[in-house]
Amino acid sequence: MTNKSVGRFPDPHDFKVPKELEGWEDMYPPQRLFSQDRAEWEKRHFWFQDKIHAPEPLYPLDDIFQEAWQIALSQYTTRVFCIPPAQGIAQRIVGCYMYITPVEPPPPEVIGKKAELFGKRVPYVFQNYNKLWEHWYDRFQELGKEMEALKIPSEFDEFVPEHEVMPIPKGYTQAQDLIESFNTIISLIFKAWQFHFQYLNLAYLAYLMFVDTARKLFPGIKESTIGKMVAGADVSMFRPEEELCRLSRLAMSQSPVSKVLKKDVSAAEKIKELQGSEPGRMWLEEMERIKNPWFYVSCGSGWYHYEGSWVTKMDVPFSYLKSYVERLEKGEKIERSLTSISEERDRIVAEYRALIKSDDDRKSFDDAFNVVRSIYRYAEDHLFWVEHWLHTIWFRRIRDFGNLLAKYNVLKQPDDIYLFNRFEVPMLLEDLATSWALGVGAPTRGKYWQEKAAKREKILEAARNWHAVPALGVPPTEVSEPFTVMLWGITTETVSEWLKGADVKGAGELNELKGFASSAGIAEGPARVLKLLEDIVKIQPGEILVAPCTNPSWAPVFTKIKGAVTDIGGLTSHAAIVSREYGLPAVTGTGVATSTIKTGDIVRLDGSTGIVTIVKRAK
Amino acid sequence: MAEKWIYWLRELGTEHNNIVGKKCANLGELTKAGFHVPPGFALGVGAYERFMKETEASDRLLAYLKTFKADAHNVEDTMKFEAAGTEMRKIVESIKMPPDMEETIRDYYAQLCKETGKKDVFVATRSAGPASHPGQYETYLNVSGPDEVVRNVQRVWSSTFNTRSIIARARLDLPLHHDPIGVAVLTMVDAKAAGVMFTVNPVNGDESKVALEASFGFGEAVVSGNVTPDRYLVDKVTYEIDEKVISDKGAEFVYNPATREMEYKELPPDRRKLPCLEDREVIELTKIAKKVEAHFGCPQDIEYSISRSLEFPESIFLVQARPESVWGKKKKESVLGKKTGWQLLFEKATTPIKLKTD
Numbered sequence: 013m014t015n016k017s018v019g020r021f022p023d024p025h026d027f028k029v030p031k032e033l034e035g036w037e038d039m040y041p042p043q044r045l046f047s048q049d050r051a052e053w054e055k056r057h058f059w060f061q062d063k064i065h066a067p068e069p070l071y072p073l074d075d076i077f078q079e080a081w082q083i084a085l086s087q088y089t090t091r092v093f094c095i096p097p098a099q100g101i102a103q104r105i106v107g108c109y110m111y112i113t114p115v116e117p118p119p120p121e122v123i124g125k126k127a128e129l130f131g132k133r134v135p136y137v138f139q140n141y142n143k144l145w146e147h148w149y150d151r152f153q154e155l156g157k158e159m160e161a162l163k164i165p166s167e168f169d170e171f172v173p174e175h176e177v178m179p180i181p182k183g184y185t186q187a188q189d190l191i192e193s194f195n196t197i198i199s200l201i202f203k204a205w206q207f208h209f210q211y212l213n214l215a216y217l218a219y220l221m222f223v224d225t226a227r228k229l230f231p232g233i234k235e236s237t238i239g240k241m242v243a244g245a246d247v248s249m250f251r252p253e254e255e256l257c258r259l260s261r262l263a264m265s266q267s268p269v270s271k272v273l274k275k276d277v278s279a280a281e282k283i284k285e286l287q288g289s290e291p292g293r294m295w296l297e298e299m300e301r302i303k304n305p306w307f308y309v310s311c312g313s314g315w316y317h318y319e320g321s322w323v324t325k326m327d328v329p330f331s332y333l334k335s336y337v338e339r340l341e342k343g344e345k346i347e348r349s350l351t352s353i354s355e356e357r358d359r360i361v362a363e364y365r366a367l368i369k370s371d372d373d374r375k376s377f378d379d380a381f382n383v384v385r386s387i388y389r390y391a392e393d394h395l396f397w398v399e400h401w402l403h404t405i406w407f408r409r410i411r412d413f414g415n416l417l418a419k420y421n422v423l424k425q426p427d428d429i430y431l432f433n434r435f436e437v438p439m440l441l442e443d444l445a446t447s448w449a450l451g452v453g454a455p456t457r458g459k460y461w462q463e464k465a466a467k468r469e470k471i472l473e474a475a476r477n478w479h480a481v482p483a484l485g486v487p488p489t490e491v492s493e494p495f496t497v498m499l500w501g502i503t504t505e506t507v508s509e510w511l512k513g514a515d516v517k518g519a520g521e522l523n524e525l526k527g528f529a530s531s532a533g534i535a536e537g538p539a540r541v542l543k544l545l546e547d548i549v550k551i552q553p554g555e556i557l558v559a560p561c562t563n564p565s566w567a568p569v570f571t572k573i574k575g576a577v578t579d580i581g582g583l584t585s586h587a588a589i590v591s592r593e594y595g596l597p598a599v600t601g602t603g604v605a606t607s608t609i610k611t612g613d614i615v616r617l618d619g620s621t622g623i624v625t626i627v628k629r630a631k
Numbered sequence: 632m633a634e635k636w637i638y639w640l641r642e643l644g645t646e647h648n649n650i651v652g653k654k655c656a657n658l659g660e661l662t663k664a665g666f667h668v669p670p671g672f673a674l675g676v677g678a679y680e681r682f683m684k685e686t687e688a689s690d691r692l693l694a695y696l697k698t699f700k701a702d703a704h705n706v707e708d709t710m711k712f713e714a715a716g717t718e719m720r721k722i723v724e725s726i727k728m729p730p731d732m733e734e735t736i737r738d739y740y741a742q743l744c745k746e747t748g749k750k751d752v753f754v755a756t757r758s759a760g761p762a763s764h765p766g767q768y769e770t771y772l773n774v775s776g777p778d779e780v781v782r783n784v785q786r787v788w789s790s791t792f793n794t795r796s797i798i799a800r801a802r803l804d805l806p807l808h809h810d811p812i813g814v815a816v817l818t819m820v821d822a823k824a825a826g827v828m829f830t831v832n833p834v835n836g837d838e839s840k841v842a843l844e845a846s847f848g849f850g851e852a853v854v855s856g857n858v859t860p861d862r863y864l865v866d867k868v869t870y871e872i873d874e875k876v877i878s879d880k881g882a883e884f885v886y887n888p889a890t891r892e893m894e895y896k897e898l899p900p901d902r903r904k905l906p907c908l909e910d911r912e913v914i915e916l917t918k919i920a921k922k923v924e925a926h927f928g929c930p931q932d933i934e935y936s937i938s939r940s941l942e943f944p945e946s947i948f949l950v951q952a953r954p955e956s957v958w959g960k961k962k963k964e965s966v967l968g969k970k971t972g973w974q975l976l977f978e979k980a981t982t983p984i985k986l987k988t989d
Contacts, residue, residue, distance in 0.1 A: 096981045117983070130980060135973060221972075221979035228966050230839040232832055237869055363868040367838050369963035376965075379972030490983040532871040620871055 024059055024484040025051050029107035032474035039072045039468055040105050041435055059104060059111040060483040063580040065315055067560035069108035069475035072433035074316055078103055078110055080205035085495060088213045093133055094126035101495060108475035111484055114496040137214055141387050152207055152397055159200050159405050162193040164412040167419060168448045187445035194413060194441055198434055201406055208398045215391040216495060222384040229368055236530050241361050242384050243589055246350055247392035253567040255306040256329060257347045259299060260336035266291035270337045279326035305401045313563055314399030317430050321404040332568040348593055420444055421458045428465040482603055525602040529622035530588035533597035535575030536616040539609045558609045562587040570594045575617050577605045577624050599624050636677035637735055643673060651675045652759030652813035657952050664926050669948050670746055671817035672739045679788055679811040685729045691722050692808040703801030716794040723789035728781060736784060737777045751775045752818055756783040758790060759813040767796050768812060772893045773819055773886045780816060787814045820948045823939035824907040825850035826860055828916060829955055830924040830931045836958040841865045841917045847907045848883030850934050858882060861907055865917040872913060877906045912937060915944050923952050930955035
């Protein structure tokens with residue numbers, strides 16, 4: 013690496029990305045880039061690549077979620093609940109990848125002031141969580157409905173219809189609808205992300221507190237065991253899969269339906285065939301009934317427009333339905349047993365509790381457990397509603413704008429809208445609206461936008477082929493920001509592991525990876541590296557899944573695989589939770605698994621130690 | 632009626648500590664509680680006392696000691712004690728046991744053969760004192776046939792006159808000619824592997840773990856420290872094997888039928904680094920250890936053997952259980968300092984996590 017390094021990772025200000033990426037800065041607003049004017053502050057921080065939220069190069073419009081969480085996550089720590097020594101998380105983009113840093117602690121007098129507010133505000137949340145959650149849920153539903161209801165024209169009228177002119181004039185036209193709807197949808201997505209973090213910081217903090225408490229009592233307790241103790245079983249995140257199981261059973265009771273579902277044809281053809289029979293229609297009706305919200309689940313992380321959701325890629329849920337029906341026919345059980353999951357959790361908690369020797373400690377343990385249990389399900393529930401349900405709506409509505417822009421040749425294709433950031437899209441829309449308003453024959457700058465889009469697509473392609481460095485700047489000596497520890501798993505070990513990974517460029521040399529021991533057990537087998545859910549069809553039984561991270565829509569995959577390895581995610585990440593439930597070994601948060609392991613490599617993972625070994629490289 | 636001096640293990644419990652010694656009392660307790668213990672019988676300290684009193688043993692020992700003068704605190708006198716020990720053991724072993732005692736031991740042994748379905752069943756004759764004297768007295772393994780059993784019981788008695796025992800008594804100003812102990816006569820387990828386990832992690836006192844050590848062959852290899860054993864750390868609640876260290880075990884402690892002695896036999900290179908336990912055995916042992924701890928109500932130090940001829944899980948035998956001596960005695964003080972959940976949360980929120988970045 014030719015870059016000069018400060019500490020052990022390159023200094024972001026001197027860091028040069030490959031020349032194929034030239035012009036990437038143009039895609040993002042200036043406040044999101046490293047800058048000389050902020051160099052002194054930036055140099056004091058440790059910037060690591062955020063592979064949870066941005067494992068892939070960022071399309072400018074997909075960057076909006078990142079912008080939104082930078083504000084929302086940070087403010088709940090600094091200005092709302094006031095976690096005393098912690099500050100927010102700042103973001104920067106380098107070569108289309110996002111790097112983040114926990115901001116250095118505030119001055120001591122601020123810590124004191126925050127402690128006072130923390131003491132007043134935080135207990136309220138824990139004492140009233142159930143009520144607060146209901147309130148949260150209602151408001152979030154409203155927000156989603158509002159986004160669904162936005163008026164986005166599918167085409168421009170040649171002339172405004174009569175009823176908008178008389179008897180009561182509307183007073184404005186589609187041009188205004190277009191501009192206004194985009195402004196509103198931006199405002200709504202930012203607000204949704206404000207809600208996203210309403211209780212998340214505290215849920216994570218409570219979890220970390222419980223880990224500490226359990227460790228003091230049982231120095232050797234595994235974090236995977238703690239995960240089992242606090243995790244909820246009946247959370248929204250698992251509902252989509254449960255609905256699939258239910259639909260599969262329903263199909264089994266109507267043999268014409270299950271026969272169609274088992275066919276090797278597309279979802280569209282299956283739906284068409286089902287419409288032709290009474291039982292088929294009834295089954296489809298049931299599916300339609302639950303589709304919103306339970307099929308509003310991303311096929312990926314929910315962070316990228318191209319991932320799609322079940323509702324937009326019906327082949328995905330239909331492939332699961334096929335395998336569920338086949339398994340039911342073989343007499344297998346397809347549902348997770350909620351009862352046995354909760355019974356196992358209760359047993360573990362009770363047995364550990366019984367091992368505590370002093371009455372005082374048992375009391376503190378109970379109290380700590382109640383604190384974490386009272387709020388922890390938020391960490392699992394919010395995920396479905398924000399990243400999956402609402403993002404599904406968002407992507408569909410944004411595509412409506414894209415369709416319109418493509419229809420009038422401002423863009424070549426609808427998805428090209430994602431090549432423009434949220435400050436730029438209004439320019440395109442205004443351009444289009446102006447051209448319509450001007451009358452017949454007034455040109456847009458379509459050519460200019462389309463050339464820009466093509467150039468940006470090339471840059472993103474180059475970025476995908478670039479093995480971005482895991483971190484920049486100086487590793488910190490201490491961290492108090494709860495997300496940094498819990499979500500990104502930043503510890504002494506991860507930092508040094510990244511340093512190891514940073515030295516070997518890409519795959520080939522590193523043969524042992526270390527991550528979180530998320531689900532106990534040992535598995536060995538051929539690796540299947542999956543970056544997109546669409547590739548899921550390639551997975552063979554007995555393979556070991558290697559992915560950047562997984563999410564609820566991946567759940568059915570876990571019945572096929574022998575074990576799971578992810579780049580990102582701690583012990584309460586989706587992959588960790590599901591693996592524990594299916595009794596599969598899992599190592600999460602390795603940082604470099606998808607770039608180090610190749611499909612076909614024989615890997616061995618030990619879910620008790622967190623070590624993944626590449627036993628044999630594929631030829 | 633004469634006082635009872637011989638017992639089946641199943642007749643014993645911890646309340647018999649002073650009569651048959653801790654080891655036998657505990658093994659009896661384990662047997663009664665339903666644990667898998669090699670069948671056997673125990674001679675109480677009363678048997679030792681009868682032997683000494685009813686034969687000329689005591690008189691002859693006392694006569695010998697009249698001329699013996701040595702200072703136990705003076706290292707240079709060690710040789711004198713050694714000579715005395717050899718002489719005293721010779722005296723004890725040369726005396727014939729009272730006929731009714733010998734007859735009784737033979738009867739018990741015959742019954743043991745019948746119960747185990749084996750002719751001349753192999754047994755171990757072990758010392759068992761009311762107070763713990765680890766490693767002080769002798770144990771004789773692979774004893775077979777009634778004559779040998781009788782002879783070796785007597786050898787265990789005479790081991791109270793081995794050099795280290797008489798020096799120990801001399802230093803404490805205790806009588807040198809008399810130190811009643813019990814003797815355990817236990818059927819041998821044809822051990823393919825054996826070892827010890829603690830129901831607490833001896834490294835940090837974590838009571839949610841069972842720490843196991845195991846080596847090929849008989850357990851003496853692990854207990855004596857002559858072999859580096861395989862080590863396991865298992866979670867008592869989840870039964871996950873947290874740590875597994877397979878060592879180069881070098882040798883196994885086995886019976887040599889030719890010499891009729893126990894000996895260390897070097898392992899062939901391809902076996903040295905093989906795990907000597909299967910994972911399912913490790914998990915089963917952990918479950919057993921948990922039950923033993925629950926039965927006695929405090930952390931335990933347990934010796935086990937795994938038979939090569941029996942099917943899992945019948946193959947697993949407990950051969951010893953006693954309170955763990957380090958962590959078991961520590962007073963349990965609060966580690967969380969009487970804090971409420973809210974206080975713990977506040978503490979967490981205000982304490983940054985240090986990262987080592989040098």
